Amino acid sequence: MQLKTKAGLALVVLGLAIYGGWSWWVKTRNFVPVNLAIASADQLNIATQFQPNFDGLYFIEIAAQKNMPLDTLHCLMGVEANATRCQGSAPVIDASWSVASHGQETARGSSNELHSLPPETNTVTRVIGEFPGRAGQEYHLKVTFARDLSALMAAQPRLKVAVADIAHTDLQSAGVLVFSIAFICGLFGAILLAVGWYGKAGEAPRDANHKRP
Numbered sequence: 001m002q003l004k005t006k007a008g009l010a011l012v013v014l015g016l017a018i019y020g021g022w023s024w025w026v027k028t029r030n031f032v033p034v035n036l037a038i039a040s041a042d043q044l045n046i047a048t049q050f051q052p053n054f055d056g057l058y059f060i061e062i063a064a065q066k067n068m069p070l071d072t073l074h075c076l077m078g079v080e081a082n083a084t085r086c087q088g089s090a091p092v093i094d095a096s097w098s099v100a101s102h103g104q105e106t107a108r109g110s111s112n113e114l115h116s117l118p119p120e121t122n123t124v125t126r127v128i129g130e131f132p133g134r135a136g137q138e139y140h141l142k143v144t145f146a147r148d149l150s151a152l153m154a155a156q157p158r159l160k161v162a163v164a165d166i167a168h169t170d171l172q173s174a175g176v177l178v179f180s181i182a183f184i185c186g187l188f189g190a191i192l193l194a195v196g197w198y199g200k201a202g203e204a205p206r207d208a209n210h211k212r213p
Contacts, residue, residue: 115129
């Protein structure tokens with residue numbers, strides 16, 4: 001086998017391996033390591049532990065289904081920008097939270113603080129906290145609600161810990177770079193294979209002519 005052919009095959013295999021490895025890695029990331037139903041209105045204390053497999057900023061969220069008028073749901077969740085629309089539907093989300101790892105508290109806060117906006121989803125979501133998470137590290141999350149959640153139960157609220165939207169943007173950018181590298185490897189590999197094949201095909205007639213008596 002010619003050197004060009006070997007190099008071409010190696011580049012094609014390398015390109016496929018790079019893209020396949022990246023795709024596998026992304027698919028195995030758990031971007032929502034906590035997704036718990038708030039089962040009853042008197043479930044005012046929630047404690048859970050989780051181990052992320054992705055380094056990045058994580059949001060602590062309350063997510064509710066759109067099972068009631070959106071205006072009412074926005075007011076109950078405390079995400080309505082115009083407070084005058086919420087007369088008679090005061091926010092019920094009043095929560096404090098803490099995150100600990102290896103027995104030491106690493107972050108704490110409350111829903112009363114200013115937090116980032118969540119990404120667009122098919123639910124109404126409110127971010128009540130955020131913290132940096134490291135892959136492979138075990139975390140303990142505690143959330144305490146100060147108000148009764150009865151008015152919100154029809155919307156089936158859930159407590160989530162999810163990777164921030166900026167991490168998805170970074171992954172998309174990295175994915176474009178990985179695809180470009182894999183494509184270039186495959187392209188140059190295919191060129192070398194073509195050159196090697198045509199070179200071999202061109203040598204065959206000359207060899208045949210030399211063998212004539």
